[in-house]
Amino acid sequence: MVVQRPGTSVCSADDLLASLAAPGAVVLGEEALVEVLAEQSRRGRRVVFTNGCFDVLHRGHTAYLRQARELGDVLVVAVNDDDSVRRLKGQGRPINPEGDRAGVIAELGCVDFVTLFGGDTPIPLLERVRPDVYVKGGDYNPDMLQEAAVVRSYGGTVTTVGYVSEHSTTEMVQRIRSAAP
Numbered sequence: 001m002v003v004q005r006p007g008t009s010v011c012s013a014d015d016l017l018a019s020l021a022a023p024g025a026v027v028l029g030e031e032a033l034v035e036v037l038a039e040q041s042r043r044g045r046r047v048v049f050t051n052g053c054f055d056v057l058h059r060g061h062t063a064y065l066r067q068a069r070e071l072g073d074v075l076v077v078a079v080n081d082d083d084s085v086r087r088l089k090g091q092g093r094p095i096n097p098e099g100d101r102a103g104v105i106a107e108l109g110c111v112d113f114v115t116l117f118g119g120d121t122p123i124p125l126l127e128r129v130r131p132d133v134y135v136k137g138g139d140y141n142p143d144m145l146q147e148a149a150v151v152r153s154y155g156g157t158v159t160t161v162g163y164v165s166e167h168s169t170t171e172m173v174q175r176i177r178s179a180a181p
Contacts, residue, residue, distance in 0.1 A: 025077075025105070025106040025107070025111040025113055025114050026113055027102050027103065027115065027116075028113055028114070028115050029115065030115060030117075033113060033115045034129060036113065037074070037129050040073070040074050041130075045072070045073035045074050046071075046072035046073045047072060047073070047076060047129070047132050047133070048069065048073075048075050048076065048131060048132065048135055049075075049076045049078065049122075049126065049131035049133065049135070050075070050076070050134070051078035051080070052079070052080065052137075053080045053085045053088065053094065053101070054080075054101050054105055055085060055094045055095050055101065056096065057101075057105070063162065064161055065077065065105075065110050065111060067162060068135045068161055069110035069111070071133050071135060071159065072132060072133055074113070075111050075112050076113045076114075076115070076131065077105050077114050078115050078117045078122045079098065079101050079102045079105060079114060079115070079116050080098075080116075080117065080118075081117065082094055082098045083118060084119060085098075088120060102115075121146050121147055123146060123147055126147055126151060130154050130156065131151070132157065133156065133157045133158075133159060134147055134151040134157070134158045134159075135160065136160050136161075137162075138160045138161060138162050140160055141160075142158040142159060142160055145158065
């Protein structure tokens with residue numbers, strides 16, 4: 001059994017029980033997520049939050065999420081709902097419906113909690129959840145993110161992790177569509 005924590009550390013009884021009780025991530029609504037994360041924070045656990053469309057999961061996504069998880073004790077992934085993906089990515093997207101996208105992300109071992117959100121940014125959710133760390137992929141500049149001011153306003157950290165080049169869902173979808181007869 002692996003109790004996920006960066007570096008070397010002691011596994012407490014609470015860590016072991018939590019690992020046994022939750023073999024995969026849990027998809028939660030906003031209210032339940034706020035409650036669960038408040039408890040995690042009370043227990044002194046560092047909460048890391050990220051978000052994205054995750055329309056067609058690929059190696060770039062999994063590398064990014066694994067690196068995000070290493071920044072704390074609990075990784076929360078907020079997945080854009082179908083309407084917000086259409087607004088952000090255009091006609092013909094998403095390829096996979098929101099329930100499928102959230103379910104796939106929830107199956108990744110590095111992810112603890114998943115939620116759906118409907119805005120173009122997760123700012124309203126960040127204001128409620130107040131994670132210790134807000135992380136995006138290396139193709140973003142933290143100072144250009146609208147979310148940065150919100151996270152920094154309560155003392156949170158905004159950071160980026162490495163970017164795996166040549167792994168873009170949009171490019172992948174274009175390649176598939178152009179190959180179709």
